Amino acid sequence: MTSKSKVVRVGNVLIGGENAISVQSMTKTDTRDSSSTIDEILRLEDAGCEIIRVAVPDMEASESLKNIKKAVHIPVVADIHFDPRLAIESIKNGVDKIRLNPSNIKDKEWIKAIASLGKERHVAIRVGANLGSFNNRPDNIEQALVDSAIDEVRLLEEVDFEDIVVSIKTSDVLMTVLANEHLSKLTNYPIHLGITEAGPLEDSLIKSSVGIGKLLLEGIGDTIRFSITGDPVFEVRAGFTLLKSLGLRRKGLEVISCPVCGRTEIDVLGMVNRVKETFQNVKRPMKVAVMGCVVNGPGEAADADVGIAGGKNSGVIFRKGKIVRVVHGQNLLGALMEEINNFLEKNNDN
Amino acid sequence: MTSKSKVVRVGNVLIGGENAISVQSMTKTDTRDSSSTIDEILRLEDAGCEIIRVAVPDMEASESLKNIKKAVHIPVVADIHFDPRLAIESIKNGVDKIRLNPSNIKDKEWIKAIASLGKERHVAIRVGANLGSFNNRPDNIEQALVDSAIDEVRLLEEVDFEDIVVSIKTSDVLMTVLANEHLSKLTNYPIHLGITEAGPLEDSLIKSSVGIGKLLLEGIGDTIRFSITGDPVFEVRAGFTLLKSLGLRRKGLEVISCPVCGRTEIDVLGMVNRVKETFQNVKRPMKVAVMGCVVNGPGEAADADVGIAGGKNSGVIFRKGKIVRVVHGQNLLGALMEEINNFLEKNNDN
Numbered sequence: 043m044t045s046k047s048k049v050v051r052v053g054n055v056l057i058g059g060e061n062a063i064s065v066q067s068m069t070k071t072d073t074r075d076s077s078s079t080i081d082e083i084l085r086l087e088d089a090g091c092e093i094i095r096v097a098v099p100d101m102e103a104s105e106s107l108k109n110i111k112k113a114v115h116i117p118v119v120a121d122i123h124f125d126p127r128l129a130i131e132s133i134k135n136g137v138d139k140i141r142l143n144p145s146n147i148k149d150k151e152w153i154k155a156i157a158s159l160g161k162e163r164h165v166a167i168r169v170g171a172n173l174g175s176f177n178n179r180p181d182n183i184e185q186a187l188v189d190s191a192i193d194e195v196r197l198l199e200e201v202d203f204e205d206i207v208v209s210i211k212t213s214d215v216l217m218t219v220l221a222n223e224h225l226s227k228l229t230n231y232p233i234h235l236g237i238t239e240a241g242p243l244e245d246s247l248i249k250s251s252v253g254i255g256k257l258l259l260e261g262i263g264d265t266i267r268f269s270i271t272g273d274p275v276f277e278v279r280a281g282f283t284l285l286k287s288l289g290l291r292r293k294g295l296e297v298i299s300c301p302v303c304g305r306t307e308i309d310v311l312g313m314v315n316r317v318k319e320t321f322q323n324v325k326r327p328m329k330v331a332v333m334g335c336v337v338n339g340p341g342e343a344a345d346a347d348v349g350i351a352g353g354k355n356s357g358v359i360f361r362k363g364k365i366v367r368v369v370h371g372q373n374l375l376g377a378l379m380e381e382i383n384n385f386l387e388k389n390n391d392n
Numbered sequence: 393m394t395s396k397s398k399v400v401r402v403g404n405v406l407i408g409g410e411n412a413i414s415v416q417s418m419t420k421t422d423t424r425d426s427s428s429t430i431d432e433i434l435r436l437e438d439a440g441c442e443i444i445r446v447a448v449p450d451m452e453a454s455e456s457l458k459n460i461k462k463a464v465h466i467p468v469v470a471d472i473h474f475d476p477r478l479a480i481e482s483i484k485n486g487v488d489k490i491r492l493n494p495s496n497i498k499d500k501e502w503i504k505a506i507a508s509l510g511k512e513r514h515v516a517i518r519v520g521a522n523l524g525s526f527n528n529r530p531d532n533i534e535q536a537l538v539d540s541a542i543d544e545v546r547l548l549e550e551v552d553f554e555d556i557v558v559s560i561k562t563s564d565v566l567m568t569v570l571a572n573e574h575l576s577k578l579t580n581y582p583i584h585l586g587i588t589e590a591g592p593l594e595d596s597l598i599k600s601s602v603g604i605g606k607l608l609l610e611g612i613g614d615t616i617r618f619s620i621t622g623d624p625v626f627e628v629r630a631g632f633t634l635l636k637s638l639g640l641r642r643k644g645l646e647v648i649s650c651p652v653c654g655r656t657e658i659d660v661l662g663m664v665n666r667v668k669e670t671f672q673n674v675k676r677p678m679k680v681a682v683m684g685c686v687v688n689g690p691g692e693a694a695d696a697d698v699g700i701a702g703g704k705n706s707g708v709i710f711r712k713g714k715i716v717r718v719v720h721g722q723n724l725l726g727a728l729m730e731e732i733n734n735f736l737e738k739n740n741d742n
Contacts, residue, residue: 073654097654247597255602269651297591301619304423304447
């Protein structure tokens with residue numbers, strides 16, 4: 043539904059309602075190795091990650107959560123499958139949220155026991171349905187996924203548990219979109235969006251962006267995760283880039299750059315890479331444009347805070363579409379960097 | 393409009409109507425250097441590119457089109473700005489389509505002259521509006537873009553020219569979506585979709601996928617281009633990956649792979665990369681799944697033609713969700729490759 047969802051607290055992050063759509067990731071380390079896992083989470087925090095999930099496949103991993111919780115600054119979610127005792131232990135060990143898969147933990151008494159302990163300790167639960175454990179594919183898969191999620195939500199409500207987030211993910215974009223559209227009509231708990239098993243970087247960015255983006259544009263979704271076979275830092279960056287491109291978050295650097303063509307007079311990609319490297323941790327919203335020639339120059343990028351358009355052995359620097367400087371000779375990159383720094387100085391970014 | 397668009401012929405490719413949505417790219421070489429430009433186009437053909445655009449900023453570039461046309465096998469589009477004589481020369485030199493930017497060629501008599509010659513030589517015209525040459529941003533930008541495109545379409549129609557493709561691109565996803573939704577209500581010429589100046593690889597994949605994908609899901613769009621600051625082969629690959637993910641094309645390899653987490657027992661990314669490298673040129677549709685553990689194993693990827701799910705020093709190979717082989721020891725990759733080759737052999741792929 044496009045009406046506002048409920049608000050659920052997960053550690054120091056609020057999901058749902060009018061709150062900013064949060065960006066999540068999941069560690070790829072062995073959770074039992076708390077030191078590597080902590081390092082990865084700290085790296086993800088630097089990239090802006092707001093909620094982190096870790097796999098908890100056994101008791102040793104659950105035990106490791108104690109160390110992890112002490113060392114990190116963002117809410118930790120324990121990803122639980124098959125064994126409900128791992129959920130109980132993870133709650134005791136201090137996690138902020140539990141993810142349960144309704145298709146592989148079905149015992150109602152165990153689910154209620156997890157919810158009761160969760161309620162006592164203010165731990166949220168994500169009901170995370172996927173196709174993982176349908177032994178036989180039902181005829182109407184979307185319906186079956188929605189039913190399995192909603193059935194578990196009702197079960198949690200039976201013990202007055204309401205700190206619920208719901209998700210339905212599949213590796214199929216259209217199926218995931220349909221299932222979430224349906225889900226959103228049946229519940230107003232916050233919805234966590236993602237395309238699962240979306241593949242390596244390029245594949246996942248494409249499938250996740252269209253799937254998650256389509257739903258966000260319909261007003262569906264309160265928190266997102268890009269699943270990428272690769273460094274989880276990509277997942278976090280991608281999340282923010284998508285949200286920024288849809289006007290749903292404003293944060294840090296946004297790059298506008300032409301694709302380069304036979305008209306290009308300058309090293310667009312080199313300049314873009316240097317700008318991204320140098321200013322990737324800027325906190326304030328800032329749009330920088332790098333355009334290869336005058337065709338799309340200042341006009342196409344008129345809303346850029348700082349931009350450059352190349353010419354023959356020269357270039358123009360512009361701000362909000364107005365040319366502020368003409369640069370001759372080779373040091374276009376130096377001039378652009380200088381103007382970006384000037385912009386940041388005037389706008390008090392540290 | 394979701395009703396079918398007209399069909400426009402561009403060389404040996406039909407755009408619009410019931411025809412498959414085609415994937416375009418643009419060369420990044422200096423068009424005057426026909427040898428480099430031809431090499432790049434041949435590389436793009438190998439990647440599946442169906443229509444290629446080249447910048448024609450001067451008469452020497454236009455002259456170069458003769459050589460290019462002789463050497464390549466896909467339709468060539470001349471990208472023209474500012475100077476209408478370049479359009480006339482490009483048509484004479486054999487291109488299949490001209491792209492005109494309504495905001496920088498405004499002389500009506502010249503536009504009609506281009507259309508008349510285009511009609512005679514069966515050359516299509518794309519009316520490609522963008523923000524490049526609005527000196528002052530109008531209050532309602534979407535409306536201004538739509539007006540400028542439609543005005544030029546009407547002008548072409550005045551000389552009975554109807555082999556028209558229309559595009560409106562901006563670097564802003566929401567603006568581009570709105571403008572194209574509006575445009576599609578006013579014309580049924582085929583629409584070319586893209587987000588322009590979308591930035592380097594990651595940024596562009598995200599912005600382009602959500603922008604183009606959202607419109608395609610509404611039934612808008614007949615041909616697409618991803619604009620990426622980087623190798624144009626990425627643009628072609630991305631185009632097909634998006635279309636496949638929306639069920640709009642079926643072609644070649646599709647990879648489903650888990651994002652890796654603390655449960656993972658095998659080298660998922662290594663295996664995915666090897667599968668992609670080895671089978672990237674397969675023509676028949678084939679889904680391959682690489683899953684790190686049993687949680688999402690065969691179930692989540694039940695529609696994969698061939699898949700593997702890792703376990704402790706072992707793995708299972710499955711086809712369409714049914715386990716066909718258990719592999720012990722280290723050579724999981726070898727076993728997966730063997731099964732993919734078996735699948736292809738049975739299904740007659742060369």
